[in-house]
Amino acid sequence: MTKIKICGITNLADAKLAVEYGADYLGFIFAKSPRQVSPDEVKEIIEQLPEKIKKVGVFANQSLEEVQGIISRCSLDYLQLHGDESPEYCQEFHLPVIKAFRVKDESYLERLKEYQVDKYLLDAYHPNKLGGVGKIFNWELAKLAKEYGDIIIAGGLNPANVNQAIDSVTPYGVDVSSGVEAQAGVKDKKRLEEFIRRVKKQECGV
Numbered sequence: 001m002t003k004i005k006i007c008g009i010t011n012l013a014d015a016k017l018a019v020e021y022g023a024d025y026l027g028f029i030f031a032k033s034p035r036q037v038s039p040d041e042v043k044e045i046i047e048q049l050p051e052k053i054k055k056v057g058v059f060a061n062q063s064l065e066e067v068q069g070i071i072s073r074c075s076l077d078y079l080q081l082h083g084d085e086s087p088e089y090c091q092e093f094h095l096p097v098i099k100a101f102r103v104k105d106e107s108y109l110e111r112l113k114e115y116q117v118d119k120y121l122l123d124a125y126h127p128n129k130l131g132g133v134g135k136i137f138n139w140e141l142a143k144l145a146k147e148y149g150d151i152i153i154a155g156g157l158n159p160a161n162v163n164q165a166i167d168s169v170t171p172y173g174v175d176v177s178s179g180v181e182a183q184a185g186v187k188d189k190k191r192l193e194e195f196i197r198r199v200k201k202q203e204c205g206v
């Protein structure tokens with residue numbers, strides 16, 4: 001079963017809808033972003049969610065102290081490190097790490113090989129932005145990473161292209177942020193439902 005991560009959650013209503021539709025992971029962005037949320041906001045949302053949903057804190061190039069502080073405030077299950085964090089930095093936490101790599105060409109694999117993390121998230125490359133760009137990358141390049149562990153495809157996914165991404169790569173999971181939004185930080189109910197429904201329908205071979 002392809003796992004589904006809905007990222008850029010900023011409010012309880014969107015979190016509950018994603019859970020109801022069948023998401024596996026929810027992402028809360030603590031990195032600089034139009035979707036950035038505070039630890040207090042996330043704590044309040046998480047307290048009202050079922051245990052089974054995996055809660056992911058998304059960070060980018062933040063200090064160890066800042067990340068540790070947020071971990072101790074919110075009940076996160078995973079850390080997603082979306083910047084230029086080193087392999088050593090990724091080992092500093094007691095939570096499993098999803099390390100993001102921005103894919104421009106196949107040279108990304110040389111970096112990925114150096115990391116021993118729980119999961120590898122592949123996102124599109126952008127010269128000035130770290131994530132939430134809404135742009136796809138060449139999914140053929142993602143196949144190369146599968147021998148290193150669980151791969152999550154991100155970057156520009158939406159209800160119209162997610163099935164093609166899964167067909168091309170057969171990843172562990174898919175991750176979407178802007179592709180199911182009505183505006184930055186606010187999910188579009190129909191697009192969110194459609195995205196999750198299409199992934200699940202593909203599983204059933206319908």
Ligand SMILES: O=C(O)c1ccccc1N[C@@H]1O[C@H](COP(=O)(O)O)[C@@H](O)[C@H]1O
Nearest residue numbers: 007033131132133134154155156177178
């Ligand atoms: O979404 C953001 O604003 C963001 C900011 C900083 C780091 C990561 C961010 N989001 C991650 O970006 C990818 C792709 O997003 P999209 O679907 O293309 O909009 C996704 O993994 C988010 O977790």
